[in-house]
Amino acid sequence: QVQLVESGGGSVQAGGSLRLSCAASRFTASSYCMAWFRQAPGKEREGVVAMSNDGLITYADSVKGRFALSLDNPATPLALQMNSLKPEDTAMYYCAARLYTSGCSLESGWYNYWGQGTQVTVSS
Numbered sequence: 001q002v003q004l005v006e007s008g009g010g011s012v013q014a015g016g017s018l019r020l021s022c023a024a025s026r027f028t029a030s031s032y033c034m035a036w037f038r039q040a041p042g043k044e045r046e047g048v049v050a051m052s053n054d055g056l057i058t059y060a061d062s063v064k065g066r067f068a069l070s071l072d073n074p075a076t077p078l079a080l081q082m083n084s085l086k087p088e089d090t091a092m093y094y095c096a097a098r099l100y101t102s103g104c105s106l107e108s109g110w111y112n113y114w115g116q117g118t119q120v121t122v123s124s
Contacts, residue, residue, distance in 0.1 A: 002026055002113040004095045009118030016085050018120060022078040022095030029053075033104035034078050035111065036069070038091035038120075045094070047106025049080065058104060063089075085122045092117040 008020040020036070035050035049069045051057045057069055066084045078095060096111035098104075105111075 002097055002099065004097060004113055004115035006093065006095050006115045006118040009093060009120045011121040011123065012085055014086055014122055014124050016122070017081070017083045018085065020080040020082065020093055020095075020118060020120070022080075022115060024078070024095075024097060029099035031101055032097060032099045033101055033111075035096045035104065035106065036078075036080050037094045037096055037108055038089075039094070039117075040091040043091075045108045047108065048093070050104035050106055051078070052102070052104045056104065058106060060106060082120070085120075087122050087124045090120060090122050092119050 003025040005023045008018060010018055012018055032053050033050055036048040037045050038048055039045040047060055048063055049059045049067060051069055068081045070079045094117045095115040097113040098111045
């Protein structure tokens, strides 16, 4: 059983930055995909960025050029640096993982494990 714990959410003004982290415990799979999703009130959960164990990263168009993902190894937190934040980035952000897989997806139904989420609020 994989446990994912997010941290780093908070409140910032538009144009500001936040860094989210996702700590994964009991993570021994040789192949995996990890991702960040977000869900705003009244909206569907949407994929933000996904990263495979071989380093292939896929960003949603809405965050390209503003968000950057990094992961040194599964034992260290999956870090999402969010810059130039906009009010429309306000949402609960979730870390997700799928083990023993090749490739990644930004579809939420593809993932097996989820964290509890961390709130990001961007004010105008």
